[in-house]
Amino acid sequence: MTDTGRSPGARRRERQPSSPRSHRVPLSFNVVEMDVLRAAAARESMAPASWAARAVMAVAQHVLVPVSAERADVLREFVRARAELRETAAVLDRLTARHASGPESARAVDGPAREGVHAVAENTVVEAVEDRVRDVLDDVRRAVARVDAATLQVMRERRERP
Numbered sequence: 496m497t498d499t500g501r502s503p504g505a506r507r508r509e510r511q512p513s514s515p516r517s518h519r520v521p522l523s524f525n526v527v528e529m530d531v532l533r534a535a536a537a538r539e540s541m542a543p544a545s546w547a548a549r550a551v552m553a554v555a556q557h558v559l560v561p562v563s564a565e566r567a568d569v570l571r572e573f574v575r576a577r578a579e580l581r582e583t584a585a586v587l588d589r590l591t592a593r594h595a596s597g598p599e600s601a602r603a604v605d606g607p608a609r610e611g612v613h614a615v616a617e618n619t620v621v622e623a624v625e626d627r628v629r630d631v632l633d634d635v636r637r638a639v640a641r642v643d644a645a646t647l648q649v650m651r652e653r654r655e656r657p
Contacts, residue, residue, distance in 0.1 A: 522547060568646050576641040583635045590628050 536546035
């Protein structure tokens with residue numbers, strides 16, 4: 496008797512009464528591969544054969560695209576870089592919003608009274624904001640470079656596929 500690897504209570508794939516599954520594809524695994532398959536099936540409470548059939552069909556129908564460990568690292572870098580870009584963009588938005596509602600609008604309200612000490616303080620604030628904006632823009636450029644590098648890597652991997 497063969498060990499099906501099926502644990503009690505494991506789910507089968509959904510049945511398709513309109514189109515019975517009469518074709519079989521024999522698959523062979525070594526001990527380690529079979530353990531990996533059983534573990535994956537157990538995570539989803541499925542029989543190993545059902546889990547394998549579902550995975551094979553998902554890949555064949557391009558619902559699931561297998562990803563190598565190296566590509567997974569590249570995709571994680573995309574996610575990190577995108578998050579960094581979003582955070583940096585939010586900082587830039589806050590800085591530009593403060594700057595837009597800062598010295599210019601204050602002059603319009605106070606008119607000529609904003610001379611002397613106020614003008615010096617205003618220039619200091621504007622210079623500080625401009626310095627901070629330059630720093631943030633440098634951060635954005637670095638993040639963009641990371642996204643570009645990851646994009647090129649993924650494009651190279653896609654080209655290598657048959």
